[in-house]
Amino acid sequence: MSLLDRIGNTPLREIPYPKSDKVRVFAKLEWCNPSGSVKDRAAANMIQDALEKGQLEGKTLIDATSGNTGIAYAMLGASLGIPIELALPENASKERQLILRNYGAKIHLTSAMEATDGSQRFVEQLVNENPDKYFYPDQYNNPNNWGVHVKTTGPEIWRQTDEKITHFIAGLGTTGTFVGTSRYLQPKGVTCISVQPNTPMHGLEGWKHMETAIVPGIYDNTIADSTMTADTEQAFRLAKAASKYLGLMLSPSAAANLSVAFDLADQIGSGTIVTTFADNGMKYLQDAFWTNDDYNISNPFI
Ligand SMILES: Cc1ncc(COP(=O)(O)O)c(C=O)c1O
Incomplete structure (x- = not known):
């Protein structure tokens, strides 16, 4: 098996959402790709x-x-x-x-x-x-960036949820993940929600605040059925809780996706939400958020 063949087909992990048994939340563990990210x-x-x-x-x-x-x-x-x-x-x-x-x-x-x-x-x-x-492949303007998510990420999620996914939610960086995965899932009736940081200056490495950033050429702002925002501090708190209680060391962007997936779960009466964990927290351990807090954090997953 070549290195290229080892990319994709990442696990889909259920994240316990304690407030309702009618809503299920899943995350694609993209850090299982060979170099550690989506x-x-x-x-x-x-x-x-x-x-x-x-x-x-x-x-x-x-x-x-x-x-x-x-x-x-x-x-x-x-x-x-x-x-x-x-x-x-x-x-x-x-x-x-x-x-x-x-x-x-x-x-x-x-x-x-x-x-x-x-x-x-x-x-x-x-x-x-x-x-x-x-x-210069120019990932911000290259259709093969989002195109791969139409070919792989979307179909994998569809299959892994036994076609039960109702909501796909993901943050925007180059926008490839959201645009491509949504282009596959949306025609199947899945509601697709994009997420941005709630402020221009934020700690969600890999994400863009579209109003103040150069907008990627591949971004299609007509795709999202709705948009939500993520708060850096809230994401980091959830990241610590996920490390402590789930054994999942989330990157800032993964934690932000989970945080907003939980916000969405609070809003919908029933459904199956899928988000992506672009990478894990191993590359972000020097960030102040990871060291300046106490770890007496309560468990949001029970
Ligand atoms: C850590 C991290 N999360 C999320 C993203 C966003 O993914 P996309 O570029 O497909 O929008 C990126 C992109 O660079 C990233 O590095």
Whole structure:
């Protein structure tokens, strides 16, 4: 079995929702992908498409990423013999930077103040100046990003819930996960709800606050049946509780998805909600939220 064949088919885990037995909440454990995040799906699909079109011959792959897509590119590049260069905000967690270097990728750090938008601008300039050197998959504008979720994530969720899913809810980064998975599930009658941070400055690494960020070209704001917002502090509290009571170490974005899935569960009388855990918390342990709190947190799962 090749590395590419090991991507996807991640487990669907039920998260105990204690307030009603008519609502069930499930999460796709995307950290079970080979490089540890949902981004293996998009990176592999974008690279495969470029290989088929001969766009990578003699080229270095470069992209802007808050980390996970970069880690996926770096893992696949190491395995397929493709040189990888990545731009990421200088405040991206140390662990992420070390993982990228471990796979042999070259890193360009950009201003923390400009977040991933700054990384994107940096890459665009470098590619314009060196068009023969680089292949730029541009995950924010590449249809193979969301396309892979139509082909894989959506059908997996449909199958794993025995076609019982009623609500799909997920946060927006490049928007690939939400857009692609919804394009598969929505025609089957599933209500699709997108989530954004509730403030422009937030701790939900990998997510965008659309009103104040560069909106990805692949984003289709007509898809969501409704939208919800996530609060960073509430997400981190839930992350601690999930570590303590469920043995699930959630990343900030995974915790935010779960937090809003629970908010949605409070609103609907019955149904089956599915969300995604893009990655786990291992790369975020230096974040202050994880160390400055006491761990006498009550159990929200019983
Ligand atoms: C940790 C994390 N969560 C969520 C997302 C959002 O996924 P998508 O880019 O498919 O919208 C990302 C994307 O970079 C991410 O890194």
